[in-house]
Amino acid sequence: MSQDIALVALAAVGVVLALFGLAFFIRPRWFFSWLKGTLALFLIGAGAYVALLALDLRHYQSLDSMQTIATIGVSKTGPQAWRVRLERTEQPPLEVVIRGDQWQVDARIIRLAGPLNWLGVKPAYRLERLSGRYVSLEQERSGQRTVHPLGEESWFDTWVLDQSFGLPFVEAVYGNATFMPLRDGAIFDVRLSSTGLVALPGNEQAREAMEEWFPQAG
Structure with missing residues (x-):
């Protein structure tokens, strides 16, 4: 179905x-x-x-299994300033400015449970926001923060209501990808399963950025 x-x-x-x-x-x-x-x-x-x-x-978009739901393209515009192009399934591309050293995408995930699950409605997701972060704790506290909302407002917000009151037959989950490094020319694939988000490198620049960043971060 x-x-x-x-x-x-x-x-x-x-x-x-x-x-x-x-x-x-x-x-x-x-x-x-x-x-x-x-x-x-x-x-x-x-x-x-x-x-x-x-x-x-x-x-929300339906979720079958682990699948690519968005592509992130990065280009540098200045010191710790980046133009990020977000391409999503069945939606027009979005270009925003991110400040910092890393980026992150957050998403809402809704699963139906109990009798409603018998109708065959698949888990659904909605990208919530795209944000930047500074590596320096001082900059993170005092620097210019960039958070761009990605979801549409709804007067009956199932996700918020379940988080606040615990709706029957609904499981609302918050998912976010690990903060990823910003690198000029890098492309990342954002994938989602019914349990959360993961970001993977989509080209050589992204792979090099991850190889340089994560050993350094550890």
Whole structure:
């Protein structure tokens, strides 16, 4: 089942549950017991919740397995200043300025659990932000920080609500790639699994930067 069909099925379940609950109010004779009224309210709430969940997941991309979700290209524009080009699947490229010595991408990951998992909705992700970092602790504290948001705002934010209150049948996970070195001409591949992000070198400049940086960092 494709992700689009699975999301439509998820939304349909929510609508059916909500309509079934509303039927109790349309037929007053069904209100002879407190149990039926309670059931009606439960169905309306459950249906609305599932439908809103499906609506919010439209802002996320489906995740099959470990896959490349973005490419990072770096070009130097000045001392500790870099132009970073972010290319994402099914979205226009984004160019931003990053200050510092390293870059990092953060992402949100949502997995459905329990009965909702039976609908076949795959884990979904959304890139959250792209940021820079200085190696020097003094610069990190006092230097110009650069953080660029990448996600779209949603009035019903499943990820935030689950982090704050623990929504039923939802698992919200925060993933980030290890800070990677900024190097003129370097290209990195950002890959994602259902557990987190990893950045890998995409060309020789990126490989050389990583070989120089990580032994030095250790």
